[in-house]
Amino acid sequence: MTHAKNSKALVVLSGGQDSSTCLYWALDRFGAGNVSSVTFDYGQRHRVELLCAREVADFAGVENLLLPIDTFAALGGDALTDSGIEVASEVDSESGLPNTFVPGRNLIFLTFAAALAYKRGIGHLVTGVAQTDYSGYPDCREATIESLQASIQLGMESSLQIHTPLMHLSKQQTVELAVALGALPAMALTHTCYNGKRPPCGHCPACELRAKGFAAAGVTDPLLLA
Amino acid sequence: MTHAKNSKALVVLSGGQDSSTCLYWALDRFGAGNVSSVTFDYGQRHRVELLCAREVADFAGVENLLLPIDTFAALGGDALTDSGIEVASEVDSESGLPNTFVPGRNLIFLTFAAALAYKRGIGHLVTGVAQTDYSGYPDCREATIESLQASIQLGMESSLQIHTPLMHLSKQQTVELAVALGALPAMALTHTCYNGKRPPCGHCPACELRAKGFAAAGVTDPLLLA
Numbered sequence: 154m155t156h157a158k159n160s161k162a163l164v165v166l167s168g169g170q171d172s173s174t175c176l177y178w179a180l181d182r183f184g185a186g187n188v189s190s191v192t193f194d195y196g197q198r199h200r201v202e203l204l205c206a207r208e209v210a211d212f213a214g215v216e217n218l219l220l221p222i223d224t225f226a227a228l229g230g231d232a233l234t235d236s237g238i239e240v241a242s243e244v245d246s247e248s249g250l251p252n253t254f255v256p257g258r259n260l261i262f263l264t265f266a267a268a269l270a271y272k273r274g275i276g277h278l279v280t281g282v283a284q285t286d287y288s289g290y291p292d293c294r295e296a297t298i299e300s301l302q303a304s305i306q307l308g309m310e311s312s313l314q315i316h317t318p319l320m321h322l323s324k325q326q327t328v329e330l331a332v333a334l335g336a337l338p339a340m341a342l343t344h345t346c347y348n349g350k351r352p353p354c355g356h357c358p359a360c361e362l363r364a365k366g367f368a369a370a371g372v373t374d375p376l377l378l379a
Numbered sequence: 380m381t382h383a384k385n386s387k388a389l390v391v392l393s394g395g396q397d398s399s400t401c402l403y404w405a406l407d408r409f410g411a412g413n414v415s416s417v418t419f420d421y422g423q424r425h426r427v428e429l430l431c432a433r434e435v436a437d438f439a440g441v442e443n444l445l446l447p448i449d450t451f452a453a454l455g456g457d458a459l460t461d462s463g464i465e466v467a468s469e470v471d472s473e474s475g476l477p478n479t480f481v482p483g484r485n486l487i488f489l490t491f492a493a494a495l496a497y498k499r500g501i502g503h504l505v506t507g508v509a510q511t512d513y514s515g516y517p518d519c520r521e522a523t524i525e526s527l528q529a530s531i532q533l534g535m536e537s538s539l540q541i542h543t544p545l546m547h548l549s550k551q552q553t554v555e556l557a558v559a560l561g562a563l564p565a566m567a568l569t570h571t572c573y574n575g576k577r578p579p580c581g582h583c584p585a586c587e588l589r590a591k592g593f594a595a596a597g598v599t600d601p602l603l604l605a
Binding site: 256261 | 448517
C-alpha cells in the first residue's frame with residue numbers, strides 16, 4: 154500500500170443531508186485534494202436527488218461522478234419473464250412502477266463504489282449509513298458494513314476501508330457534526346423530502362425527521378431559508 | 380424459514396460450460412420444478428453468451444431471467460467525468476472499449492442474484508466459480524464467497540446459501556461431473572471461445588483449456604460434433 158492510496162477517499166453522495174455531511178467529514182479527514190464523490194443514477198423517482206448531489210459536490214469543490222445502475226428497476230418490476238428479452242428499465246410514469254427498492258441495495262452501491270475506488274487507487278470509502286434513529290435497513294447496520302468490507306477486501310485483494318461517520322449518531326448529533334465541520338451552508342442544497350419537493354413539503358416523514366434533528370440541535374435548517 | 384423457501388434454487392448462468400454444469404447439478408439436487416436461472420447482460424463483447432445461456436436453459440426446461448447491468452461499461456470506460464452527465468453505457472464497436480472488466484465483478488453478480496432470490500422466496504444460489512485450474516480471480520475463491528454469503532445474510536436478513544459445486548474441481552472433474560449428471564448433451568449448446576466463435580476457434584486459451592478437460596476425462600466434446 155502506498156501512502157497516496159491510503160490518503161484518498163471516495164464519498165457515496167446521494168444529495169441528502171447525511172451523505173453531504175459525510176462529504177465534509179471526508180474533506181476534514183483526508184484534505185480537499187484527496188476527496189471525490191460518486192452518485193448512483195438507479196432510476197430513483199426524484200431526479201432532483203442527482204441535481205442536489207451535483208450541487209453539493211460543486212459547492213464543496215469536489216468531483217462528482219455519476220454511475221448508472223439499470224438493474225434495480227428491472228429487479229423491482231414485474232417485467233421479468235422467461236422470454237429472454239431484455240426488460241425495460243424505465244419507470245412507468247403513470248403508476249410509478251416498478252418499485253426500485255431492492256433488498257441489500259446498499260451492498261450494491263458500496264461494491265460498485267469499491268470497484269471505482271479500486272480503479273482509481275482510492276483506499277477509503279465514506280458512506281452516510283446509520284443504524285440509529287430511522288434507518289432500520291439491515292444493509293445499513295454496522296455488522297453488515299464490516300462484513301461487506303471483508304468481502305470486498307477478499308474479492309478485490311485490496312485493503313479498502315469503509316468509513317461510516319454517522320453510524321451511531323442521532324439526527325441531532327448529525328446536525329451538530331455538520332455545524333462543527335462548517336457544512337451547514339451546504340445543507341441548503343441537500344434534498345430530503347419524500348415528495349420530491351423543493352422547498353420541502355414539511356409534513357412527510359423525512360421532512361419531519363429532518364426538522365426534529367435541527368430543532369433538537371437548536372439550529373435553523375438553511376434549506377428553509379432558501 | 381419455510382420448506383418451500385429452502386427447496387428452491389437460482390443458478391447464475393453465463394452460458395458457459397461451468398455454469399451450465401451447475402444448472403444440472405441444481406436440477407439433480409433441488410428437483411426440476413425448483414430451479415430457475417439468471418443471466419446478466421452487462422455489455423459483454425460476445426453477445427452469443429446470452430443466446431447460449433438461453434438455449435441451455437430452454438434445453439434443460441428451466442426458466443432463464445435476463446437482468447441488465449449497465450454499470451460495468453460505465454466503470455470500465457474512461458467516460459467518467461466531472462460533468463455530471465450520465466456516461467454512455469454502450470461499448471464502442473470500433474475500439475471494443477470500454478473494458479467491462481471490473482474488479483470484484485462476481486460480488487456484484489451474486490448480490491444481484493441474491494436480491495432476485497430474496498424477492499422470489501428462493502433460498503439457494505448456485506454459481507460455477509472455481510478456484511482451481513485457471514480462474515485466479517480473487518472474487519471466485521472460496522473465502523470470498525463465504526464472506527459474501529455472510530454479508531448477504533446480514534444485509535438482507537436472509538438465510539440464503541451460496542453453493543459452488545465446482546469450487547475445488549479440475550476441468551477434468553467438471554467434465555466428469557457433467558457426464559454423471561447427464562449434462563453432456565447440453566454442453567453442445569454452451570459457449571467457451573474467447574474469440575466468440577461458434578463453432579469454437581479451437582486455439583484461444585479458453586478453447587484449449589476446455590479441450591484439455593475433455594481429453595483428460597476421455598470424453599468427446601459435443602460442441603465439436605455440432
